[in-house]
Amino acid sequence: MAKELWKGNEAVAEAAIRAGCRYFFGYPITPQNEIPEYFARHMPEHDGVFLQAESEVAAINMAYGAAGSGARVMTSSSSPGISLKQEGISYIAGAELPVVIVNMMRGGPGLGSIAPGQSDYFQATRGGGNGDYRTVVLAPATIQEMTDLTQEAFDIADLYRIPVLVLADGMIGQMMEAVEWKKPKARKLPAKGWATDGTKGKREHNIINSLFIDPKDCTQHNQNLQKKHDLITQNEIRFEEYLTDDAEVLFVAYGTTARICQSAAIKLREAGVKAGVFRPISLWPYPEKELYLCANRGCVKTVVCAEMSMGQMIDDVKIALNGSKPVRFIGSGGGTFPTSAELMAAAHTALEGV
Amino acid sequence: MNDHLTIVTGHYGSGKTEFAVNLAFRLAREGNAVTLADLDIVNPYFCSRERKEEMTSQGIRVIVSKGADSDLPAINPEVYALFENGMCGIIDAGGDAVGAQALGRFSQKIKCIPYELLCVVNFNRPETNTPQKAEAYLRQIEYSARLSATGLVNNTHLDHQTTTHDISRGAELIEDLSRDTGIPVKYHTFEERFSGRLQLPQEQQFPMQLYMKKPWEF
Numbered sequence: 393m394a395k396e397l398w399k400g401n402e403a404v405a406e407a408a409i410r411a412g413c414r415y416f417f418g419y420p421i422t423p424q425n426e427i428p429e430y431f432a433r434h435m436p437e438h439d440g441v442f443l444q445a446e447s448e449v450a451a452i453n454m455a456y457g458a459a460g461s462g463a464r465v466m467t468s469s470s471s472p473g474i475s476l477k478q479e480g481i482s483y484i485a486g487a488e489l490p491v492v493i494v495n496m497m498r499g500g501p502g503l504g505s506i507a508p509g510q511s512d513y514f515q516a517t518r519g520g521g522n523g524d525y526r527t528v529v530l531a532p533a534t535i536q537e538m539t540d541l542t543q544e545a546f547d548i549a550d551l552y553r554i555p556v557l558v559l560a561d562g563m564i565g566q567m568m569e570a571v572e573w574k575k576p577k578a579r580k581l582p583a584k585g586w587a588t589d590g591t592k593g594k595r596e597h598n599i600i601n602s603l604f605i606d607p608k609d610c611t612q613h614n615q616n617l618q619k620k621h622d623l624i625t626q627n628e629i630r631f632e633e634y635l636t637d638d639a640e641v642l643f644v645a646y647g648t649t650a651r652i653c654q655s656a657a658i659k660l661r662e663a664g665v666k667a668g669v670f671r672p673i674s675l676w677p678y679p680e681k682e683l684y685l686c687a688n689r690g691c692v693k694t695v696v697c698a699e700m701s702m703g704q705m706i707d708d709v710k711i712a713l714n715g716s717k718p719v720r721f722i723g724s725g726g727g728t729f730p731t732s733a734e735l736m737a738a739a740h741t742a743l744e745g746v
Numbered sequence: 747m748n749d750h751l752t753i754v755t756g757h758y759g760s761g762k763t764e765f766a767v768n769l770a771f772r773l774a775r776e777g778n779a780v781t782l783a784d785l786d787i788v789n790p791y792f793c794s795r796e797r798k799e800e801m802t803s804q805g806i807r808v809i810v811s812k813g814a815d816s817d818l819p820a821i822n823p824e825v826y827a828l829f830e831n832g833m834c835g836i837i838d839a840g841g842d843a844v845g846a847q848a849l850g851r852f853s854q855k856i857k858c859i860p861y862e863l864l865c866v867v868n869f870n871r872p873e874t875n876t877p878q879k880a881e882a883y884l885r886q887i888e889y890s891a892r893l894s895a896t897g898l899v900n901n902t903h904l905d906h907q908t909t910t911h912d913i914s915r916g917a918e919l920i921e922d923l924s925r926d927t928g929i930p931v932k933y934h935t936f937e938e939r940f941s942g943r944l945q946l947p948q949e950q951q952f953p954m955q956l957y958m959k960k961p962w963e964f
Contacts, residue, residue, distance in 0.1 A: 397870040397904055399759050406872075423791060426758075506790050566791035567960055568759050570870075570907045648961060655962040729961050 395572045400535050401426035401565040404494055404558065405434070407542035408466045410573065413492070414440035415465040417454035419447055419473060422506045423562035424496035427468040448473040452480030452493075459489035460600040462587030464546050468494035470562070471512050472503055475520060481555055482521025486602025488586075488617075490549030492542070493527075494558045496565035499727030507727025508562035508648060513704035516559050517676045524614050526621050528556040528628060529675040531646040535569040541673075544576040548628060551581055552620055559675060561700065563648045563729075630673035631682050635661070639668025640691050641739045642717075644683065644709050645698040646672050649729065653698055656735035666691070667739055675705070683712040692717060694742040698730055699723040718746060749860055751828055751835040753849065754899075755891065756866035757874045757883045758841030761901040763794045765866050765935055766838035768954040770794075770806050778834040781827060783809040785848045787819035788840035797957045821848060829855040843886035853892035862896040863888075864932055867923065869902045869916045877923040884927065897932030898924055899952075908936075910943055917946055 398406070405427045408416070416431040428444060435442040445451035451467045458465035469477065474495045484491050497512050499505035516529045528548055532538035538560060545556040588598045604610035634654050636642065641660070643653035650671040660667035670686050672679050687695055695717045697706040702725040710719055722730050722738040730738075754766040763786070770782045782801065784794045794801075795810040802808060809824045828835035829852070839845050849856070865887065867880045874880040888894055902916020913936050924931050933952040936944065941953045956963075 395870075395904055395907060396872045396875070397759070397868060398872065402872075562791065563961065566789070568905060570904045651960075651962040732962065732964060 395570040398571040402430045405430035407539040411543040411546040413464040415458040417451040421470045421473045424470045448476035452477035455491045459491045462584040462589045466492045470496045478520035484555045485525035488553040491555045492545045497561040505727035511701035531559045625677040629679045631679035632671045634669040636668035640666045642692045643669045656732040678708045680712040693746045695719045751861040753837045753863040755839045760866040760868045781807040782836040786840040788845045794838045843890040846887040846890040849891040864897045865895045866899040869919045900934045
């Protein structure tokens, strides 16, 4: 099929429709408004439901309900709106429901700014809600990758019965790039025997809940969740290496910042500095071992973690490297991004420091 | 080109802003005192105001929607300067009918001066990938703007993956749109790297430098 030019927000919505998502509940916020707008325009063509809820809190709980009945469902927002959804996400994780959530991050904290940001990394990977739960977090860097990952997110959600977060930023949501529509690799997905889709007089009632009154039951539930988290950590890690084979300075960055790092790496190489980029694509599970190997198998002398935040993913970088390499941070929060020139300067400083 | 207002409209993501900014530079190079008004009160990203510094350094006056960065859609009253005599003005409108709505309130003023209203089309955008779909957007824009389009701009591209095939295919489709609507084709736009490689009427060729860049393209 011929390539088309898609805006990120529209593409993520179209990807969901192509993955069989027929329910979308959301509430407007810049810079992701084209997502609900696209669903509003196109869901009716697929006999799907678009509903603008009265708030983000309502939208995430509607997603809980739709997922509970066995439907593929999505909600989306941007940073402050995702904060409002945290209680619902914890309940969805607790009730083991497959929901795909999109966060087109903007500057924070609070209302912050409407410019692109990456300062919801802690919230996304550590959980803004209560309890021992995890959400799979996928962080695309191109619109092509976002369309592929969003379709796959529905399969991952269904396979493990877990909320999956597509974590991008306002830049990826607003920019346009060429897209070729592809289907994700087929996975064998289990039937949704747990769904509350009507007993038809043939089975006991299914109950979907995150409440376990007896703490022993709740402990068992937590152990089951942990087994699932371990399995996901085993199977769903994604990352990309760029010019890493002979790199002496290694950038670690995701999403928009990774692309600026790639551009800086090319310029550094033109100036005779061997730079490479390690790009985590799954932020949870984090490619911990893979990053360690990348930084320790060749000539890497120093690592520079770059983010559109004041330093959040750097915690995972330090955990992964376990003191094996010096790590520096460069980034800016609030809606601005490190420029390629600033990244180059950071790489030079890091190399001088070793 | 004095005493002339060019209004740039189009579907969301059609390339209105890139074209408007390039038109401003072209008219300035030709010796005009150009004023560009960024009337996009719909979308706060990839707006001509981001290139204000470069434009101002070339003598282009840029009128920006106030409060745009804080998501407050408010039109700067300085826009009225465009409707005075002797101005060489460009309006970069917001996308779709909702973006053109901001023009509607000025339509009576605009009708009193010589103007052209251009509609930019990229046939690689899924919502305007046929002349029929593009016309639907065009008609909605005209309705909201309370003005009729006077010219069409073929801006068919695929970002960095554009080939001459994209541009020529867009040229064929915009001719179809022109036949269906009776609105003449004004320009075929393309990146400068395609100059001299296209079989298109010379006076309609509009080579462009890309100003609306992504953070990794600087």
